[in-house]
Amino acid sequence: MSEDIAGRLLDAALNHVAFDGWSETTFRAATSDAGVDPVVARGxxxxxxxxxxxxxxxxxxxxxxxxLKEIDQSEMRFRDRVALAVRTRIEAVDDREAVRRGTTLFALPMYAADGAKLIWGTSDRIWTELGDTDRDFNCYTKRATLSAVYSSTVLYWLGDDSLDNHATWEFLDRRIEDVMRFEKTKAKVRSTPVLGKVFASSEKMLGKVRPPRNIRNGLPGGWTAPR
Known part of the structure; x- marks a missing residue:
């Protein structure tokens, strides 16, 4: 029941966000439009x-x-699956102005942590949907990298006026290509005698890092002590 009311309030708020942003004015207007008791809405x-x-x-x-669950990805390259997931996430939102206003809101210092958690959460959701099972330090590097790709693509999309957002999808492909190039460079470095040993030593230490079983407050991070 509470989820239905929360959904009604959110739908009502979207009618005002373009004009008043994600503000107290929008919240009050949504509460009034949805016919919800202000105390319930605040709860x-x-x-x-x-x-x-x-x-x-x-x-x-x-x-x-x-x-994503409705799309057959069995014949797709992994990099194309990543691009599809990011594109699907962006296209899942019809209200570009609500995203623009949200981006402005979460750029404010007092809400920057909330914004960072949301971006991380989206990246984690994408990797989960792609079947990622890494439980070591790679879990973090993958999500950190994808967070950068996703957030930069969203910012580009907000200013894109090309037909069917064609320029945005080209931008996304370039960002993923940059990531793939970086991964190839890392692989070459690992194969060198000296730097390869440095990488191996670092990865052994970082291998003690584990994603938390229960993420609190949306924050990633955890350390597994040696036994």
Whole structure:
């Protein structure tokens, strides 16, 4: 029941975000439009429109996951699957202005941590949908790299006026190509006698890092002590 009310409030808020942003004005207008008691609305979204913006982002993550499950990716190269996931996540949102306003909101110092958690959460969701099972330091590097690719592509998309966002998808392909080039360079370095030993030593130490079983407050990080 509470999820239905929260969804109604969020839908109502989207009618005002383009004009008032993710603000208290939007929150109050949404509460009035949805016919929800202000006390109930505040209970569902304690920080008002800020929590609504977070819910809006997570709604996009859910939509992406559902769409990816409906697409046959068995014959696709892995890099193409990554590009598809990022593109699907962006296309899962119809309201570009709501994303623009959210980007502005989470660029503010007091909400920057919330924004970082959301981007990390999206990257983690994508890797999970792609079947990633790494539980070592690679888990973090993959998500950190994808977070950079995803966030830069979103920013490009917000200013893209090309037909069917063609320029954005070309930009995305270039970013993924940069990542693949970097991975190839790492592989070459590992094969050299001296630097290869340095890499091996570093990776052995970093191999003690483990993703937490229960992520608190959306924050990644954990350390498995040697036994």
């Amino acid at each position: 569902l979204y304690p920080r008002g429109a800020v929590d609504m913006a977070i819910a809006f982002h997570r709604r996009g993550d859910e939509a992406m996951s559902q769409r």
